Amino acid sequence: MDPDVLRRLHDILGPAGVVADPDLLRGYLSDWRGAYQGTAAVVARPADTGQVAEILGLCHRRGVAVVPQGGNTGLCGGAVPDRSGTQLVLSTNRLRRIRGVDRADQTITVEAGVVLQTVQEAADAAGLLFPLSLGAEGSCTIGGNLATNAGGTAVVRYGTMRELTLGVEVVLPDGRIWNGLRGLRKDNTGYDLKQLFIGSEGTLGVITAAVLALHPAIRSRATAWVALSDPQAAVDLIEIVRATAGSRLSGFELMSAQSVEFVLRHVSGTRDPFGSAHPWFALLELSDPMADAPLAQTLETVLGEAFERELLRDAVVADGSTQVAALWALREGISEAQNHEGPSLKHDITVPISVIPAFVAATDDALRATMPGIRIVTYGHVGDGNLHYNLSKPPGTDDEVFRSRAAELARVVYDSTAGFAGSISAEHGLGQSKREVIADYKPAVELDLMRGIKQLFDPAGLMNPGKVLPEG
Ligand code: FAD
Ligand code: 2HG
Ligand code: ZN
Known part of the structure; x- marks a missing residue:
């Protein structure tokens, strides 16, 4: 990297904001699994939106490509630089402020580098729920969740990150700041630009903050682990649960026997709830904001009907939070177990x-x-x-x-x-x-439109090049 650009980076960020030590750099240059490897001379760690704007302005003037990075838990190499050594990794790990929680609006405004679990905890402390939930929640960031439109295990009830986002603040590739931090539930004043940044994987700009929608806290929960003969039984079971429990269905995960076998083999403390072989399993969860919601009865009705229709080979209903956690561990452990x-x-x-x-x-x-x-x-x-x-x-x-x-x-x-x-x-x-x-796999017209959007936001092609859009 041009020494003059490096000097300017130091001027903007100070010593705490520039990582150049090879030992410290290493963690930023490959992904969580070690599946992708890149190089970079430095990592920039801006501490606020103004610094992000200054860095992108500098990179725009000097033609330096920028790779935004949050928790680096992504599974498709989006946050890893290429091997040229010319790209600048921009880490959001100092953009860690929770700017506010509004109970009446049921919103939380957070910076991009805040870890998902921290947002869940802040919502909980306010007596509310931020429902996005995924295995990497202890390390992934809100910026990464937005940039990948993260899903996870509660989408069946609450939707993906797209449905949970009311506004964003973004620094554009030329350094301009777009403050779109509106917490409005309704806003029909033209194109919904925030949606373009959600799922853009760092190719259109750097998301620096967001207003997220909160939901009522959950006070009742019922969880079951069931054994099934085949995926058709799962599809039929979903229909029964939806018809019986409606919007109280908050999780429905399917696992093949191979997946669960890996977890039981490699994740310590996990235990097979049935002790006999079955080809498929499902994990069902019902939840409700009411403290005394009759979820156990609802679950019993669902399982009763499913047994009657011979959809289930076996079923166990969790008794208490320890057992709930044990059942979820069988599901959440699959990624890790497969690595072994x-x-x-x-x-x-x-x-x-x-x-x-x-x-x-x-x-x-x-x-x-x-x-x-x-x-x-x-x-x-x-x-x-x-x-x-x-x-x-x-x-x-x-x-x-x-x-x-x-x-x-x-x-x-x-x-x-x-x-x-x-x-x-x-x-x-x-x-x-x-x-x-x-x-x-995508129609050429759709790819053309995507390229047009990229050209509009980032004509110099400096935002996360080599990602998302196919060459040519
Ligand atoms: P990173 O990995 O750092 O970055 C991901 C992408 O977003 C990159 O393209 C990067 O350039 C871009 N980016 C990051 N921050 C910004 C920003 N501020 N502005 C612009 N672009 C940015 N994903 C799911 O959807 N559902 C799951 O259930 C799920 N479970 C997982 C379980 C495990 C164990 C692991 C390791 C991963 C899982 N993931 C899941 C994938 C991953 O956690 C998500 O994609 C997550 O949203 C990434 O967040 P991150 O902060 O780690 O982003
Ligand atoms: C999950 O649902 C995640 O557990 C990760 O999306 C999936 O590791 C994977 O392939
Ligand atoms: Zn997933």
């Missing part, structure tokens, strides 16, 4: 809920035909039609041999997804991993 089985090839897809059974059957067949013995780790937010169709190598296969087939295997999953009118990324985004392949 060699490389995990991740495919984060969504299809209409109704076609899930046919989709799973067809995709499993196609994968097994492509690679006999492959271990298919299917699980996810089935209430949203979102499955993590992750793959582990056949036992005894060399890691590198398996990795070398990654593109071919991804094609199998994505072609099948497209054949069932699905999307190749439900929640993790395109980043660098799906940047090229998306050209085969």
Whole structure:
């Protein structure tokens, strides 16, 4: 990087705001899993929106590319710089202020670098709920959640980050600040620009703060872990729960036996609630703001009907918060557990809920035909039609041999997804991993419009180049 740019960065940020020590840099240059690796001479750590604006203004004048980074928990390489060493990583880890909680409006205004769990805790302290919930919540940031339009386990009731965001503050690639921090529930004054930044993965500007919608705190909860014969039973069960519990359904996760087997093998303290083999499992959660909501009875009605229709092989209802946590650990432990089985090839897809059974059957067949013995780790937010169709190598296969087939295997999953009118990324985004392949799955007109938007916001192409948009 140009020494003059480095000098200016030091002037703007001071010593605490520039990381150049190679030991300290390392953590910013690869992702959570170590799946992507880049280089950079320095990381900038602005402490407020004004400093972000000064840095982007400088980079705009000097033609320096900027890679925004939050908690670096993303799963598609979006926050990792390339290997040129010329890109500047802009970390939001000093943008950590909660600017305010408004109980009457049910909003919280936070800076981009605030960790999701901190926002959940601040909402809780105010007697309210910020419902976004995901396995990485102890490290991922609100800026990263916005930039990836994060989903997680409560989307079935509360929606994705998009539905939870009322306003954003953004620094544009030329250094101008757009203060769109309106906490309004209704605002029909033209194009809804905040939506462009949500899910933009750092390619249109740096999100510096947001106004988020809060919900009533949860005071009653009922949780069940059920064993199923096949995904069709899960789809039928969702229909029963929705018809019986309505909006009190706050979680519906599906897990294949392979997924749970990995957790039981690798995550200490986990225990099989049934002690006998079943091909599929689901985790259901009902919740309500009322302290004495009759959720146990509702759950009993749901499970009773499901047993009557022979959808369930077995069921256990959690008795107390320790058991609730134990059941969720079986679900939340899958990502970590799979890492112990060699490389995990991740495919984060969504299809209409109704076609899930046919989709799973067809995709499993196609994968097994492509690679006999492959271990298919299917699980996810089935209430949203979102499955993590992750793959582990056949036992005894060399890691590198398996990795070398990654593109071919991804094609199998994505072609099948497209054949069932699905999307190749439900929640993790395109980043660098799906940047090229998306050209085969999105209409050319849609990609043209995306390129037009990119050109409008970032004509010099300095915001997170090499991510999201395919080359050419
Ligand atoms: P980063 O990884 O730092 O960045 C992600 C992207 O956002 C990059 O493109 C980056 O450039 C951009 N970005 C970051 N901050 C900003 C900013 N302020 N302005 C502009 N662009 C920015 N995701 C889900 O959706 N659902 C899940 O259930 C889920 N579970 C997960 C479980 C585990 C164990 C892990 C490791 C990840 C999981 N994820 C999940 C993926 C990840 O946590 C989310 O994508 C999260 O939203 C990323 O936040 P982050 O702060 O770590 O972002
Ligand atoms: C989840 O739902 C996350 O657990 C992570 O989206 C999925 O690790 C994965 O592939
Ligand atoms: Zn997920």
